[in-house]
Amino acid sequence: MDEVDRQILGVLEKNGRISNAELAARVGLSPSPCLRRVNRLEATGVIRGYRAEIDPAALGRGLRVFAGVRLLRHTRADVTAFERAVVQLAEVVFTHHITGNYDYLLQVDVADLPAYEDFHANRLAGLPNVATVTSYVTMKTLPTTRA
Structure with a gap:
């Protein structure tokens, strides 16, 4: 290149x-x-695709939350079970396997705080092998400028 x-x-x-x-x-x-x-x-895979950037608020998903997830166990089977389940959740926009205090960082887009509370309590926390979830509510997203 x-x-x-x-x-x-x-x-x-x-x-x-x-x-x-x-x-x-x-x-x-x-x-x-x-x-x-x-x-x-x-x-060669350098360009992986083209997509439209959609305003989540226009789809009724005006609240963005980042959720740090810790797993109970880290066996291949337990990690795979969590990954298979989390990618099926429509509210989860991105799932990143990370290092540090959490095992995964999720970007979650929902309508509002009550919708996130429902998602957290009834869907995310019940996924296989989830030990803890720490949530960070986005107050503002700044545009990125690239040279």
């Missing part, structure tokens, strides 16, 4: 719907070589 590839990725990261002609102009290539580079980045 060279500097031109990095420029292509920077532009696509901000606007995945940009036309190939506009992308090529922004990175200083003609359209054909630019498209070949994008295709190569896709084929």
